[in-house]
Amino acid sequence: MKNLPPLVPDPVIEAYKKDVDRTLLRENLKLPMEERLTRMYKFMREMDSFRGSARRSPGR
Amino acid sequence: MTPDIPAILKLLASAGVEFVLVGGVAGIAHGSSLSTRDIDVVYRRTPDNIRRLAEALKPYHPYLRGAPAGLPFQWDATTVERGLNFTLDTDLGPIDLLGEILGGGLYEDIRPSSDLSQTFGVTCRVLDLPTLIRVKRAAGRPKDFEGIAILEALLEERQATELKRPDPVRSDDDSTT
Numbered sequence: 001m002k003n004l005p006p007l008v009p010d011p012v013i014e015a016y017k018k019d020v021d022r023t024l025l026r027e028n029l030k031l032p033m034e035e036r037l038t039r040m041y042k043f044m045r046e047m048d049s050f051r052g053s054a055r056r057s058p059g060r
Numbered sequence: 061m062t063p064d065i066p067a068i069l070k071l072l073a074s075a076g077v078e079f080v081l082v083g084g085v086a087g088i089a090h091g092s093s094l095s096t097r098d099i100d101v102v103y104r105r106t107p108d109n110i111r112r113l114a115e116a117l118k119p120y121h122p123y124l125r126g127a128p129a130g131l132p133f134q135w136d137a138t139t140v141e142r143g144l145n146f147t148l149d150t151d152l153g154p155i156d157l158l159g160e161i162l163g164g165g166l167y168e169d170i171r172p173s174s175d176l177s178q179t180f181g182v183t184c185r186v187l188d189l190p191t192l193i194r195v196k197r198a199a200g201r202p203k204d205f206e207g208i209a210i211l212e213a214l215l216e217e218r219q220a221t222e223l224k225r226p227d228p229v230r231s232d233d234d235s236t237t
Contacts, residue, residue, distance in 0.1 A: 007193060007212070016209035021093065025214050028091035029221065033186075034179040037065050040088045044062040044095050 063099040063153030066180045071152070073182035075116035078104040080167060080174045080185040082195065083156065084207070089177065090189045091218075092210050098147075098154035102187075104167040105144075105159050111137045113157070120151040163198020164191065189215050 028036055065085060072079055081089065084096025103113055114137040122135045125147045133139075140146070144159035164170045164187075173191035176183055187195070193211045196204045 007190065007197075010197070010208075012205060013197075013209050013212060016205050017213055020210050020213040022213055022217060024093045025091055025210070025217050028093060029214070029217060031091075033089050033177055036088055036091060037085070037179060040095060041062065041065045047095070048062050 061149070061153045062097075063155065065099060067152050068099055068155060069184055070180050070182050071116055071120075072101065072113070073184050075112050077113045077116055078106075078109050078167065079113075080170050080187050082158070082161060082164070082170070082187045082192065086187050086192055087207060087211055089179075089186050090192065090211070091214050092207065094207050094210055098156050100156040100158060102158045102161055102164070102167050102170060107137070107141070110140045113137075114140050117148075117150060117155070122146075122148040122150045122155070125149045125154060161195055163195040170195075189218070 031039070063085070069081070079101040081100070082102055083098075083100030084092070084094065085099045087094060088096065103109060114135065118135055124131065124133055127133070140157075146157040148155050148157065160166050161170070164173075170187060170191065171185065174185040174187050177186050189211060193208060193215065196208045196211065
């Protein structure tokens with residue numbers, strides 16, 4: 001799959017790109033891969049925990 | 061359930077499974093800020109590798125994701141050989157085992173477009189960023205548009221950083237003068 005032609009910009013993707021938070025990406029790029037994966041894994045675990053709490057809350 | 065990314069990568073790599081990390085987790089590995097609900101790997105479809113893969117996952121009770129409970133689904137090398145792509149729930153979280161991916165092909169096709177990475181104490185292959193973008197584009201799923209935009213922005217940021225980085229050869233020359 002090497003030596004493929006460069007990616008041609010897709011207008012739909014370009015429209016989405018305007019909303020991308022690049023400061024977050026720049027911060028991520030400073031981290032080693034393991035740290036990126038660990039941070040995202042912890043974040044997703046916390047989100048699971050929040051969802052579980054919300055489901056168990058008496059107001060629902 | 062969130063996939064236990066460290067445990068899954070350690071499990072597959074330590075079992076000697078030949079695979080390339082693709083999908084959302086590969087995006088995160090490259091710096092994407094988009095979370096994902098599963099881990100996608102393209103595995104090599106050789107008998108030995110299929111056996112290693114089946115044996116490694118067996119203790120974690122793989123079962124077809126979304127399928128009703130109680131189906132006579134048996135997880136072993138024969139099942140993997142008879143199928144191709146498996147979306148599984150396991151005790152380690154959701155895992156997508158892909159024999160082939162749209163826009164990428166088989167393990168052998170995408171391996172040259174992957175990088176060896178040291179992470180969580182093991183070495184694993186991660187699909188490189190330009191190929192990850194191509195594969196996601198080829199899938200053409202509207203739900204991927206935001207993810208593709210993030211990956212393309214990442215590629216641009218990375219290229220901009222590389223352009224700004226001083227030329228190491230020139231730096232050495234400067235230090236001697």
